[in-house]
Amino acid sequence: MSSAASIRSVSIQERRERERAERRRLIIDAARELAEAEGWDAVTTRRLAERVEYSQPVLYSHFKGKDAIVRAVAVQGFADMTERMRAARTAHRSPVRALRALAVAYLDFAAERPALYDAMFVREVDLSFGTAESPPELRAAFGEFVAVVEPLAGDDDVETRIEVFWSALHGQATLDHGRRLRPTHRRARLDLLLSRFS
Amino acid sequence: MSSAASIRSVSIQERRERERAERRRLIIDAARELAEAEGWDAVTTRRLAERVEYSQPVLYSHFKGKDAIVRAVAVQGFADMTERMRAARTAHRSPVRALRALAVAYLDFAAERPALYDAMFVREVDLSFGTAESPPELRAAFGEFVAVVEPLAGDDDVETRIEVFWSALHGQATLDHGRRLRPTHRRARLDLLLSRFS
DNA sequence: CTCTTGTACCTAGCACTGCTAGCACCTGGA
DNA sequence: TCCAGGTGCTAGCAGTGCTAGGTACAAGAG
Numbered sequence: 001m002s003s004a005a006s007i008r009s010v011s012i013q014e015r016r017e018r019e020r021a022e023r024r025r026l027i028i029d030a031a032r033e034l035a036e037a038e039g040w041d042a043v044t045t046r047r048l049a050e051r052v053e054y055s056q057p058v059l060y061s062h063f064k065g066k067d068a069i070v071r072a073v074a075v076q077g078f079a080d081m082t083e084r085m086r087a088a089r090t091a092h093r094s095p096v097r098a099l100r101a102l103a104v105a106y107l108d109f110a111a112e113r114p115a116l117y118d119a120m121f122v123r124e125v126d127l128s129f130g131t132a133e134s135p136p137e138l139r140a141a142f143g144e145f146v147a148v149v150e151p152l153a154g155d156d157d158v159e160t161r162i163e164v165f166w167s168a169l170h171g172q173a174t175l176d177h178g179r180r181l182r183p184t185h186r187r188a189r190l191d192l193l194l195s196r197f198s
Numbered sequence: 199m200s201s202a203a204s205i206r207s208v209s210i211q212e213r214r215e216r217e218r219a220e221r222r223r224l225i226i227d228a229a230r231e232l233a234e235a236e237g238w239d240a241v242t243t244r245r246l247a248e249r250v251e252y253s254q255p256v257l258y259s260h261f262k263g264k265d266a267i268v269r270a271v272a273v274q275g276f277a278d279m280t281e282r283m284r285a286a287r288t289a290h291r292s293p294v295r296a297l298r299a300l301a302v303a304y305l306d307f308a309a310e311r312p313a314l315y316d317a318m319f320v321r322e323v324d325l326s327f328g329t330a331e332s333p334p335e336l337r338a339a340f341g342e343f344v345a346v347v348e349p350l351a352g353d354d355d356v357e358t359r360i361e362v363f364w365s366a367l368h369g370q371a372t373l374d375h376g377r378r379l380r381p382t383h384r385r386a387r388l389d390l391l392l393s394r395f396s
Numbered sequence: 397c398t399c400t401t402g403t404a405c406c407t408a409g410c411a412c413t414g415c416t417a418g419c420a421c422c423t424g425g426a
Numbered sequence: 427t428c429c430a431g432g433t434g435c436t437a438g439c440a441g442t443g444c445t446a447g448g449t450a451c452a453a454g455a456g
Binding site (some may be wrong): 397398399400401402403404405406407408409410411412413414415416417418419420421422423424425426 | 427428429430431432433434435436437438439440441442443444445446447448449450451452453454455456
């Protein structure tokens with residue numbers, strides 16, 4: 001019965017891998033939720049372990065360290081953000097409206113989920129971006145910007161224009177969150193920016 | 199000789215206060231230098247105390263906590279940055295050239311002193327900005343933006359335009375430092391931005 | 397010049413952090 | 427039924443920000 005045994009081995013191994021993947025996801029979600037509820041300072045390995053109802057060292061069998069957990073949260077965040085930008089963009093046929101919709105989606109995402117946005121764009125440094133080794137989630141997010149900026153680029157270099165427009169949105173998102181801009185004028189700032197890039 | 203004694207007391211007290219102020223400055227400078235050399239993670243109270251050749255608790259007789267030290271570094275950074283922007287701006291009579299000079303000065307400052315820039319704009323949250331209680335250093339920095347944006351504002355609300363322009367610069371500075379933009383295209387990004395705000 | 401008062405400063409320690417070594421137990425296979 | 431292997435735990439390390447306690451020196455009074 002060695003063949004039957006080996007088949008059972010394989011299925012058991014598969015189940016274990018599935019359970020591992022689930023637990024990995026559980027850790028990522030718990031870290032994100034904790035960060036969104038109390039900020040990243042509250043995300044300690046002890047509190048996180050308590051939340052997923054495992055002991056501390058279990059985290060290290062899934063991730064190299066705390067930074068890797070934050071990075072995993074960020075990558076998941078890129079997937080969420082891309083989906084949102086995509087939905088906003090494809091809801092409009094006019095390039096100008098599509099650009100506005102994407103910008104609104106971007107700023108709303110940053111405002112509604114500041115901890116997640118921080119993990120994606122402020123905290124982490126070693127998430128390589130423009131290179132070929134970038135995670136697909138990051139490349140997809142960039143693709144949304146390409147889709148919406150390219151039709152309006154005119155004579156400008158598309159990638160430069162994307163970088164400038166994205167930087168402008170990022171600046172508004174972060175400075176606004178840091179309470180360095182007037183909260184009453186979010187709409188006015190966005191309108192002014194869009195008037196320069198449409 | 200009580201009057202002579204009291205006079206001496208006063209001068210002694212003045213000397214002590216002077217020494218205290220000097221030491222306070224010493225701590226701020228040491229914190230900034232350490233951060234610029236090895237990053238803010240390396241700025242621990244122990245290393246900082248060792249650097250100024252005092253014991254750890256001395257720091258707490260000058261500052262409420264580590265955050266207060268970072269904040270003091272940031273405030274000093276605003277003074278430095280304002281001076282630099284002012285020199286760049288006043289070197290040109292044409293409003294368009296003045297705007298460009300200020301933008302270049304801003305981005306150069308951020309690129310050359312990223313740790314200081316972080317303390318000023320990324321790390322600290324409780325440095326109130328637009329309000330009347332803002333430290334004068336912050337208000338002065340904002341004033342430089344007013345001086346350079348106002349002549350070109352046209353029909354736009356000046357303050358909105360400042361916020362948008364400043365945010366765009368801030369976004370380029372931080373994303374560039376995080377290696378999320380192409381280092382080869384700094385000039386192109388700045389040119390494109392200026393073409394929209396001149 | 398001596399004594400007392402105040403204060404400036406340091407040593408030691410607390411509760412916490414990220415991370416790891418080593419052991420116990422339990423599950424799967426013969 | 428017994429063995430092997432891996433899973434997950436307890437305990438501990440070095441380092442963090444911050445504070446309580448005591449010591450020793452300097453300043454003023456007699």
